[in-house]
Amino acid sequence: MSDTVASAHSIVKRFGDAAPALDKVSIDIVAGRMTGLVGPDGAGKTTLIRILAGLIDPDAGEASVFGNPATNTDRSMIGYMPQRFGLYEDLTVLENLNLYAALRGLPKEEKSASFKKLMEFTDLASFQERLAGKLSGGMKQKLGLACAMVRAPKLLLLDEPAVGVDPVSRRELWAMVKKLAGDGIGVLWSTAYLDEAEKCDTVYLLNEGALLYGGPPTQLTDRIADRIIRIAVPQAGRRRILRSALDNVSIADGTVQGDSLRLMLKDGAAQPSAKALGADANAPITPARPRFEDAFIDLLGGGPPGTSKLAEGYREIEASEAPAIDARGLTKRFGDFTAAKDIAFSVGRGQVFGLLGPNGAGKSTTFKMLCGLLTPSEGSGSVAGFNLRTARADARQSLGYMAQKFSLYGNLSVKQNLDFFAGAYGLDGREARAAIERSIEIFHLQKYLKDNSGGLPLGYKQRLALACAVMHEPPVLFLDEPTSGVDPIVRREFWTHINGLVERGVTVLVTTHFMEEAEYCDRATLIYRGRQIATGTPDELKAKAGKEDATMDDAFIALVEEADRLRDAA
Amino acid sequence: MIRPHLRAIIVKELWAVFRDPRARLTLIVPPLIQLVLFGFATTLEVRNISVGVYNRDGGAWSQEVIQQIAASPNVARVVVLRDQAALTRAIDRQQVIAALRFDDGFSADVAAGRGGTIGAIYDGRRSNAAQIVAGYLSRIVGTVAADVRVSRPARRGGSIVTNWFNPNLDYLWFTMPSLVAIICIVSAMGVVTQSVARERELGTFDQLMVSPLRTHEILIGKMVAPVLIGTFIVTSYVIVIPTVFGVPLTGSVPALYVALFFYLLALTGIGMLISVLSSTQQQAFLGMFLVTVPAVLLSGYASPVENMPGWLQVIAQINPPTHFLKITEGVFLKGMTSTDVLANTWPLALIAAAALTAASLLFRSRME
Numbered sequence: 001m002s003d004t005v006a007s008a009h010s011i012v013k014r015f016g017d018a019a020p021a022l023d024k025v026s027i028d029i030v031a032g033r034m035t036g037l038v039g040p041d042g043a044g045k046t047t048l049i050r051i052l053a054g055l056i057d058p059d060a061g062e063a064s065v066f067g068n069p070a071t072n073t074d075r076s077m078i079g080y081m082p083q084r085f086g087l088y089e090d091l092t093v094l095e096n097l098n099l100y101a102a103l104r105g106l107p108k109e110e111k112s113a114s115f116k117k118l119m120e121f122t123d124l125a126s127f128q129e130r131l132a133g134k135l136s137g138g139m140k141q142k143l144g145l146a147c148a149m150v151r152a153p154k155l156l157l158l159d160e161p162a163v164g165v166d167p168v169s170r171r172e173l174w175a176m177v178k179k180l181a182g183d184g185i186g187v188l189w190s191t192a193y194l195d196e197a198e199k200c201d202t203v204y205l206l207n208e209g210a211l212l213y214g215g216p217p218t219q220l221t222d223r224i225a226d227r228i229i230r231i232a233v234p235q236a237g238r239r240r241i242l243r244s245a246l247d248n249v250s251i252a253d254g255t256v257q258g259d260s261l262r263l264m265l266k267d268g269a270a271q272p273s274a275k276a277l278g279a280d281a282n283a284p285i286t287p288a289r290p291r292f293e294d295a296f297i298d299l300l301g302g303g304p305p306g307t308s309k310l311a312e313g314y315r316e317i318e319a320s321e322a323p324a325i326d327a328r329g330l331t332k333r334f335g336d337f338t339a340a341k342d343i344a345f346s347v348g349r350g351q352v353f354g355l356l357g358p359n360g361a362g363k364s365t366t367f368k369m370l371c372g373l374l375t376p377s378e379g380s381g382s383v384a385g386f387n388l389r390t391a392r393a394d395a396r397q398s399l400g401y402m403a404q405k406f407s408l409y410g411n412l413s414v415k416q417n418l419d420f421f422a423g424a425y426g427l428d429g430r431e432a433r434a435a436i437e438r439s440i441e442i443f444h445l446q447k448y449l450k451d452n453s454g455g456l457p458l459g460y461k462q463r464l465a466l467a468c469a470v471m472h473e474p475p476v477l478f479l480d481e482p483t484s485g486v487d488p489i490v491r492r493e494f495w496t497h498i499n500g501l502v503e504r505g506v507t508v509l510v511t512t513h514f515m516e517e518a519e520y521c522d523r524a525t526l527i528y529r530g531r532q533i534a535t536g537t538p539d540e541l542k543a544k545a546g547k548e549d550a551t552m553d554d555a556f557i558a559l560v561e562e563a564d565r566l567r568d569a570a
Numbered sequence: 571m572i573r574p575h576l577r578a579i580i581v582k583e584l585w586a587v588f589r590d591p592r593a594r595l596t597l598i599v600p601p602l603i604q605l606v607l608f609g610f611a612t613t614l615e616v617r618n619i620s621v622g623v624y625n626r627d628g629g630a631w632s633q634e635v636i637q638q639i640a641a642s643p644n645v646a647r648v649v650v651l652r653d654q655a656a657l658t659r660a661i662d663r664q665q666v667i668a669a670l671r672f673d674d675g676f677s678a679d680v681a682a683g684r685g686g687t688i689g690a691i692y693d694g695r696r697s698n699a700a701q702i703v704a705g706y707l708s709r710i711v712g713t714v715a716a717d718v719r720v721s722r723p724a725r726r727g728g729s730i731v732t733n734w735f736n737p738n739l740d741y742l743w744f745t746m747p748s749l750v751a752i753i754c755i756v757s758a759m760g761v762v763t764q765s766v767a768r769e770r771e772l773g774t775f776d777q778l779m780v781s782p783l784r785t786h787e788i789l790i791g792k793m794v795a796p797v798l799i800g801t802f803i804v805t806s807y808v809i810v811i812p813t814v815f816g817v818p819l820t821g822s823v824p825a826l827y828v829a830l831f832f833y834l835l836a837l838t839g840i841g842m843l844i845s846v847l848s849s850t851q852q853q854a855f856l857g858m859f860l861v862t863v864p865a866v867l868l869s870g871y872a873s874p875v876e877n878m879p880g881w882l883q884v885i886a887q888i889n890p891p892t893h894f895l896k897i898t899e900g901v902f903l904k905g906m907t908s909t910d911v912l913a914n915t916w917p918l919a920l921i922a923a924a925a926l927t928a929a930s931l932l933f934r935s936r937m938e
Contacts, residue, residue: 368776371780372779372780373776373779373780393782393784396780396781396782397782399780401776401777401780401781403773403776403777405773406773407772407773407774407776407777408774408777409582409586409774410772411586411589411590412582412585412586412589413589416582416585416589419578419581419582420578420579420581420582421578421781422574422578423574423575423577423578423579423581423582424575424578424579424778424781424782424783425575425781425782426573426574426575426782427574428574432574478780
C-alpha cells in the first residue's frame with residue numbers, strides 16, 4: 001500500500017503581475033518511492049519545493065506534509081536541500097555536520113551513530129577536516145545531502161541536486177538517494193535533466209508553471225513508443241539530412257546521434273522513406289527506444305522545422321588552408337596549480353568541436369585561452385588564422401561568443417543590447433541597422449524590444465544572446481554551455497541554427513557537460529583533471545565505453561574511471 | 571574619426587547610467603541635499619548661545635558690557651548667576667557655553683583708568699564653539715573698551731582688522747566654492763567606481779573582453795558618463811551659488827571649466843583604478859569610501875594643507891581636490907584669471923594621466 005507523506009493540491013502562486021509561477025499544480029510524494037519533479041529552468045520547480053518546505057505560502061490551494069499544513073508541521077522530519085546548498089564554505093565537513101546536527105536538535109547520544117552512518121554512506125570519511133568550500137562539486141552535493149539527512153527525515157526535498165555535477169558523481173548521488181527511498185523515505189528530486197526523469201518511480205513534468213504530466217515515466221513514453229526511429233547517415237551529410245528530415249511533414253522532432261539521426265514521427269503519420277527524408281535510398285531505418293525528452297517535446301507539440309532562417313541569410317565562410325581553430329600545447333598555470341596541460345587539437349572550417357568534462361576539469365580554462373580571455377602560460381592558439389598572442393584584436397573580430405550564464409546587459413533593453421553589440425563589432429550605419437532588423441525578425445524579438453533583457457523568459461534570453469553573438473557574421477563561434485536549463489524546444493531551435501551556420505562554413509567550439517549536446521559535435525575531446533583524456537567522434541568515444549548501445553554518459557564514466565586507474569597506478 | 575566601436579560603448583554606458591529611473595534620481599537628489607546641508611547645517615558661526623554673568627561689581631561699565639553682549643545677534647540669552655557655585659553649575663550642566671565674572675570695583679578701576687579685568691570661563695568640551703564665542707566676547711569687550719578710550723585721550727594704538735576677499739567672514743563664501751570640488755568626488759566617483767566592477771560581478775565583463783573593443787575605448791566609454799554628470803552638477807552649482815546664496819563669482823568661468831575637465835579626468839582615473847581592482851560592486855563601493863573620505867580631509871577644506879605634517883602635505887599634492895579647491899575658491903572669491911587657473915590645472919592633468927595609465931595597464935592584467 002502506498003503512504004503519502006506530502007501532497008500539494010491545486011497550488012497557485014504568483015510573483016507580481018507576471019504569469020503565475022505555479023498554476024493549479026497538484027502532486028503527491030509517496031513514502032519509499034522516488035518522485036521526480038522535472039522541467040526546464042523557470043518552470044516553477046523551486047517555488048513548489050519551497051511551498052512544500054513551508055518557506056512560502058501559496059496564493060491558493062493546499063500543501064500538506066505528514067497530514068498537516070506545510071507551514072505548520074513537524075519540520076524536524078523534513079530534510080531540505082536547497083539549490084544553492086546551505087553549506088558553510090569556511091567550515092570543515094565535520095563542522096558543517098555538527099552545525100546541522102545542532103540546528104536540527106539531534107540528541108547527543110544518537111550523534112556518533114548518525115555521523116558514522118552518513119560518513120560511510122557519502123564516502124566523505126577521509127575528508128572530514130577539509131573545508132566545504134574546497135570540495136569538488138559532487139562531494140559538496142553529497143555533503144549537502146548528508147546535512148539534510150542528519151536526523152533521519154521522513155521527507156527529503158532535493159532541489160536540483162545534480163546540477164553542475166559530473167556524470168560519475170551524478171550516478172553515485174542518485175544511487176544514494178535511491179537507497180534512502182528504499183528505506184521508506186519520501187523523496188522529491190527536482191531536475192532539469194530529462195534523462196533523470198526516466199529513472200524515477202513517479203514523475204511530475206512542469207513547464208511554465210503548468211503541470212503537463214504526472215505519473216510513471218513509462219506511461220508517458222509508451223504513448224510515443226512506436227514513433228521513434230533511427231536512421232544511419234554518413235557523417236559528412238548528417239546535418240543536411242537532419243534539416244531536410246525536420247522539414248518533412250511527417251517528422252515531429254529529430255536530433256543528431258553520432259553517425260545516425262533520431263527522429264520522432266508525428267502522431268498518426270506514416271513512416272516516410274529514407275529518400276523522402278533526404279538520406280540515401282537504402283539507408284537502414286530501425287525503431288529506437290523512446291526517451292522522456294521525446295515525450296516532453298510531443299506534449300509541447302513537436303520541435304521546430306529544420307531550416308534555419310539565420311543560416312539562410314548568413315554569408316558563406318570562404319574556405320581556407322589554415323584550420324579555423326588551432327590549439328598547440330596550451331598550458332595554463334595558476335600559481336602551483338595547473339588548470340590545463342598540453343591541450344592540442346585543431347578544428348577545420350565548418351566543423352563542430354566539443355570540449356567535454358566535469359566542472360573544474362579545465363575545459364573552461366581551455367575555452368578562455370582560445371577566445372583570448374586568458375593568456376596561456378605555454379603553447380599557442382589561433383582563431384581563423386589569427387594568432388592569439390600577436391593578432392588578438394583580429395582574432396576577436398572573427399569570433400562570436402556566447403557565455404554560459406546570460407551575460408548581456410540585463411538593465412538595458414533588447415534593442416539597446418542589439419545596438420551595442422552591433423557597434424562593438426564595428427557595424428555602422430545602414431549595415432548595423434540591417435543586421436539588427438534581421439536579428440529581430442529571425443529570433444522573434446519584436447514584442448520585447450523595449451523590455452529590459454534581464455526580465456525576458458529564459459528562451460528569449462538565449463535567443464538574444466545568440467543574436468548578439470552572430471550579428472557580425474563571424475567565421476568562428478564559441479559557445480560555453482549554450483543550452484543548459486532551457487526547454488528542449490528552445491534547445492532544438494538553437495541547434496537548428498548552429499547546424500545551419502556550420503553548413504555555411506562556420507566553425508563552432510562548444511563546451512558542455514550535457515552529454516546529449518556532445519552528440520552534435522563532429523569531434524570532441526574529454527578534459528579531466530586538466531588533461532585531454534580522449535579525443536574523437538562521438539561514436540568513437542561511445543565505442544570506448546565497452547558496451548552495446550552506450551550513451552555519451554557511459555563513455556564519459558568509462559573514460560574517467562580509466563584515467564583515474566592509470567593515475568593511481570602511476 | 572570615431573570608430574563605431576567607441577560610439578557604441580559610449581552610448582551603452584550612458585544608457586546604463588540614465589535608463590534606470592532610480593539611478594537617475596540618485597544622481598540628482600544627493601547633490602541637492604548636499605547643497606542644502608552645506609548651505610544651512612554645516613555652519614561655522616555660533617548662534618543661539620547662552621552666556622552666564624556673575625556680576626559682583628554692579629557698576630556702570632559692567633552693565634555696559636552685559637548689555638552689549640545681550641544685544642549681540644549671536645547671543646540668545648544672558649543668564650544671571652548669583653554666586654561662584656551657580657557659575658560652576660551652569661557651565662557644568664551646559665546651560666551656558668561661557669560665563670563672565672566681574673569682580674568688585676571693576677567699574678571703579680575702569681573709570682579710574684587703571685584698566686578693568688573680566689574673568690571669562692568657557693566650556694572646553696565644546697572647544698571649537700567655545701573658541702568662536704571667545705572671539706565674539708572679546709570683540710564686544712573691545713568695543714566697550716574703545717568707548718572708554720574715546721571718552722578720554724587714547725593711550726595705546728589698536729589694530730584694525732580687514733578681511734580680504736570675504737570682508738564679513740561669511741562662512742557661506744567659504745563652504746560653497748569648496749562644495750563644488752567636493753560634490754564632484756561623490757557624484758563622479760560613485761558612477762565610475764561601479765562601472766567595471768559591475769560588469770565583472772554580473773558576468774558581462776568576459777563578453778566585453780572577447781569583443782574587438784580596445785582597452786582605451788572601453789575606458790573612454792566608461793568615463794564619458796561620470797564626466798558629463800560632474801559637468802552638469804557643477805554647472806547647476808555655478809548658477810545656484812551666486813544667485814541663491816549670494817556668493818560672488820568673480821573669476822574666469824571658461825577657465826574653471828577647463829580645470830573642471832581635468833579634475834573630473836583625474837577623479838574618474840582614480841575611480842577607474844578602484845573599479846578595476848575590485849571584483850564585486852560591494853568591494854568597489856568600499857574602495858570608494860576608502861578614498862573619498864581622506865580625499866576630502868586632505869583637500870584643505872576642513873583644515874589648511876599648510877598645517878599638516880610634511881609627509882601628509884606630499885600626499886595632499888597627489889589628491890585632486892587639493893588643487894581644484896584652490897581653483898574654485900580663486901574663481902569664486904579672488905577673481906582668479908585664466909592664466910592663474912591654468913597654472914593650477916597642470917597637476918590635475920598629471921594626476922589624471924598617471925591614474926588612467928595605471929588603470930589601463932591593470933585592466934588587461936586583472937583579467938586573469
